[in-house]
Amino acid sequence: MRTLAVDREGPSVTAYRFRLYVLGETARTETAVQQLRALCASRGCAPCDIEVVDVHAHPEVADEARIVATPTLDRIAPAPLVRVIGDLASDQLAMALELPPPRPQTSAGG
Amino acid sequence: MPRAVRPREPGAGEDDFLSVVRATVDGILVVDERGRVRFANPAAASLLGRDERDLEELPFGVPVTGAGGFAQLDVARPDGTVVAVEMHVAPLRWRGGDAQIITLRDVSQRISAERRLARSEARFALSAKGANDGLWDWDRERGRVHTSARFQEMLGRSRRTRELTAEHLFALVHPDDRDGLRKSVDRHLNGRSSRFRHEFRLRRSDGSWVWVMARGIAVLERGAVLRFAGSLTDITDRKQAEDDLRRAALQDPLTGLANRSLLLDHLHTAIERGRRTGTTFAVLFVDLDRFKLVNDSLGHSVGDAVLVEVGRRLEACVRSTDTVARLGGDEFAVLVDEPQDFTAVLSTVERLREAVAAPISAAAHVVHITASVGVARSEDVPPDPETALRYADIAMYRAKRAGGDASEVFTPTMHAQASSRLRLQNDLRLGIGRGEVVPHYQPIVDLGSGRIVGFEALARWHPPHGPVLEADSFIDVAEEVGLIVPLGREVLASATRQLSRWRDAGFDVQVLINISQRQLDAADLAHQIGDLLADLDLDGTALGIEITERTATVQSPAAAEQIARLRDYGLRIVIDDFGTGYSSLSAIHALPLTTLKIDKAFVRGLESDGSAELITTIVAMARTLGLEVVAEGIETPSERDRLRRLGCDRGQGFLFGRPVDAAAATRLLEAQSTCARSRSIARDRP
Numbered sequence: 001m002r003t004l005a006v007d008r009e010g011p012s013v014t015a016y017r018f019r020l021y022v023l024g025e026t027a028r029t030e031t032a033v034q035q036l037r038a039l040c041a042s043r044g045c046a047p048c049d050i051e052v053v054d055v056h057a058h059p060e061v062a063d064e065a066r067i068v069a070t071p072t073l074d075r076i077a078p079a080p081l082v083r084v085i086g087d088l089a090s091d092q093l094a095m096a097l098e099l100p101p102p103r104p105q106t107s108a109g110g
Numbered sequence: 111m112p113r114a115v116r117p118r119e120p121g122a123g124e125d126d127f128l129s130v131v132r133a134t135v136d137g138i139l140v141v142d143e144r145g146r147v148r149f150a151n152p153a154a155a156s157l158l159g160r161d162e163r164d165l166e167e168l169p170f171g172v173p174v175t176g177a178g179g180f181a182q183l184d185v186a187r188p189d190g191t192v193v194a195v196e197m198h199v200a201p202l203r204w205r206g207g208d209a210q211i212i213t214l215r216d217v218s219q220r221i222s223a224e225r226r227l228a229r230s231e232a233r234f235a236l237s238a239k240g241a242n243d244g245l246w247d248w249d250r251e252r253g254r255v256h257t258s259a260r261f262q263e264m265l266g267r268s269r270r271t272r273e274l275t276a277e278h279l280f281a282l283v284h285p286d287d288r289d290g291l292r293k294s295v296d297r298h299l300n301g302r303s304s305r306f307r308h309e310f311r312l313r314r315s316d317g318s319w320v321w322v323m324a325r326g327i328a329v330l331e332r333g334a335v336l337r338f339a340g341s342l343t344d345i346t347d348r349k350q351a352e353d354d355l356r357r358a359a360l361q362d363p364l365t366g367l368a369n370r371s372l373l374l375d376h377l378h379t380a381i382e383r384g385r386r387t388g389t390t391f392a393v394l395f396v397d398l399d400r401f402k403l404v405n406d407s408l409g410h411s412v413g414d415a416v417l418v419e420v421g422r423r424l425e426a427c428v429r430s431t432d433t434v435a436r437l438g439g440d441e442f443a444v445l446v447d448e449p450q451d452f453t454a455v456l457s458t459v460e461r462l463r464e465a466v467a468a469p470i471s472a473a474a475h476v477v478h479i480t481a482s483v484g485v486a487r488s489e490d491v492p493p494d495p496e497t498a499l500r501y502a503d504i505a506m507y508r509a510k511r512a513g514g515d516a517s518e519v520f521t522p523t524m525h526a527q528a529s530s531r532l533r534l535q536n537d538l539r540l541g542i543g544r545g546e547v548v549p550h551y552q553p554i555v556d557l558g559s560g561r562i563v564g565f566e567a568l569a570r571w572h573p574p575h576g577p578v579l580e581a582d583s584f585i586d587v588a589e590e591v592g593l594i595v596p597l598g599r600e601v602l603a604s605a606t607r608q609l610s611r612w613r614d615a616g617f618d619v620q621v622l623i624n625i626s627q628r629q630l631d632a633a634d635l636a637h638q639i640g641d642l643l644a645d646l647d648l649d650g651t652a653l654g655i656e657i658t659e660r661t662a663t664v665q666s667p668a669a670a671e672q673i674a675r676l677r678d679y680g681l682r683i684v685i686d687d688f689g690t691g692y693s694s695l696s697a698i699h700a701l702p703l704t705t706l707k708i709d710k711a712f713v714r715g716l717e718s719d720g721s722a723e724l725i726t727t728i729v730a731m732a733r734t735l736g737l738e739v740v741a742e743g744i745e746t747p748s749e750r751d752r753l754r755r756l757g758c759d760r761g762q763g764f765l766f767g768r769p770v771d772a773a774a775a776t777r778l779l780e781a782q783s784t785c786a787r788s789r790s791i792a793r794d795r796p
Binding site for chain 1: 144145158160168169170171172173174175176180181182183184185186188192195197199
């Protein structure tokens with residue numbers, strides 16, 4: 001079930017864009033990305049686009065975004081920007097990112 | 111002592127109060143709902159490698175954590191160094207909003223220590239000196255825990271008894287924390303958490319409690335947990351800092367009383383309990399009468415000291431289960447929780463009022479102040495803390511309007527009246543903008559000649575749908591919502607322009623305009639009048655202001671200065687309703703008065719009681735001070751004649767004319783001059 005926008009000029013689907021700031025890409029990063037993707041899918045916010053920024057490799061990007069510590073996850077879209085920090089495996093993540101509530105279980109699966 | 115309340119020294123500010131938090135070695139941040147930094151202590155700044163000022167408003171992020179409120183962060187500082195930081199998060203109410211308090215601790219050394227510990231076969235083959243942590247190693251098979259010297263030191267025990275049984279150790283855990291700790295240990299040992307981490311209290315040998323955080327990792331050997339080892343950190347400071355911050359967020363910094371948030375919290379609890387078990391409560395809204403005067407005349411430091419003392423007295427009047435809060439300014443509130451009956455509430459109210467009314471010594475001054483109290487009973491309020499408080503406020507306002515130093519109990523009728531007042535306020539705000547408020551003019555006559563020598567300008571409101579309202583029907587509403595200044599300015603400008611038109615037309619009249627205390631306090635009154643006089647090229651002596659006796663008595667230095675400036679412009683300065691207020695002759699003498707207006711109550715009493723003597727006295731006094739006397743409320747010719755004989759110069763009242771609009775007032779002047787002309791023509795005839 002996709003969210004159809006009423007506005008003709010806008011995109012037909014609410015696009016979710018995330019940017020994950022990490023320090024050095026490690027196995028933990030990959031786990032975090034996968035978990036986020038799964039979370040998005042369960043909340044019906046697919047498609048979701050996740051970009052990973054290594055603050056060590058790109059300090060200027062982190063500086064511009066005023067990143068304080070890692071891991072930090074920005075929900076770039078939809079607006080407004082939501083920034084979370086800490087344990088990305090936390091069960092508080094969905095609420096902090098202001099994701100829609102879990103979709104009712106259906107056999108269709110997406 | 112009431113809950114969450116700690117009296118403080120007068121003048122102790124929030125900065126002072128947060129000094130503990132600032133001095134804490136842990137980094138502490140408060141972030142708002144959007145994850146923006148609202149507060150940071152120096153330790154947080156140095157941990158994050160930034161300037162303290164840079165941290166304000168920084169988009170830190172909404173913290174998300176795992177079990178126990180913890181998360182692991184890496185900080186890549188601007189200078190290129192990297193630290194491992196443990197973040198602990200707890201919710202907090204901060205300046206009226208939801209916030210989180212974040213504690214940050216550098217765990218770089220400990221993490222490497224723990225990693226080594228987990229790998230190491232040798233017991234305590236590491237040093238945790240940098241982290242200043244104690245270490246423990248639990249031998250599951252033997253049921254014994256080996257601890258480091260630092261561990262024992264935290265417990266205030268001899269460094270020699272390093273080994274103790276697990277049971278002994280659990281016995282040292284605070285009873286309230288024991289179950290949680292056991293669960294957390296079991297969860298980890300059963301493989302349901304990857305790291306063990308728990309905060310709890312341990313009893314020191316001197317009986318006091320130390321807050322600690324234990325971290326650990328189960329070491330699997332031959333498929334079973336044979337060892338479980340980790341560290342112990344003293345977190346008492348952090349707990350203290352969290353408590354202080356929480357208290358700061360719920361406490362009024364000046365008085366140390368609960369603040370509005372905390373009061374509403376307790377009210378919420380009382381409402382919920384009432385719903386479940388039928389208990390009752392009462393909310394008292396306490397407002398000091400004319401407190402502004404204390405601040406204006408004695409200064410804010412005396413005012414603050416008075417507020418602190420009032421808070422202390424209120425606390426002394428209630429039971430420990432009640433909550434005393436300062437809502438702001440001179441407003442306090444008390445939650446009387448589960449009173450015996452309503453009589454008990456009322457006697458509490460009387461005790462409060464008496465306590466406030468006793469003289470207060472503050473910085474070499476003795477201040478007498480009274481309080482108006484509004485009471486709302488749980489039976490009469492909906493189950494909403496804000497509304498309960500508002501209803502108590504409505505009742506307080508009733509008490510205040512009746513002159514203050516009184517109490518009122520909220521009734522549903524009051525709510526209806528308050529709503530209609532609210533409507534009135536809105537209508538009035540719109541009405542002033544639309545020019546619906548205009549002056550009307552009541553003639554003032556010379557009692558000797560009977561000629562109109564001037565007018566008193568009185569505000570009249572012509573709402574679009576409804577009757578024309580006299581000032582009395584809306585002026586206090588205007589006062590209350592701060593509309594009195596724009597309203598007064600409108601009336602003043604319009605009456606002064608009308609005066610100028612009359613003078614230009616050759617009528618030798620004066621106009622007296624009522625000025626409220628608020629207008630006098632607003633610094634631009636004299637300025638506005640000066641501008642008007644200049645624009646209209648008007649002689650200041652044709653204009654006068656009327657202030658009530660009370661305003662004259664309680665004037666602030668700023669108001670006195672304005673009055674002096676107006677007198678310099680030549681304006682008449684009139685005391686209205688003379689004889690009704692709490693006249694302090696010295697206060698009145700200090701003003702550059704020109705005129706006393708005798709209240710109509712005395713004129714009414716001329717025929718019946720001894721008013722005549724009083725009026726004689728007032729007139730004699732006025733003569734001595736070189737003041738003119740105007741009597742108001744004259745309705746009959748006999749009153750006029752007696753007043754004239756008693757020495758009054760001028761009078762006004764229905765006998766001479768009711769307030770009329772500008773056009774009608776002009777006609778009165780025209781009729782008078784025609785009449786005078788015909789009289790003089792008659793006299794000129796031989």
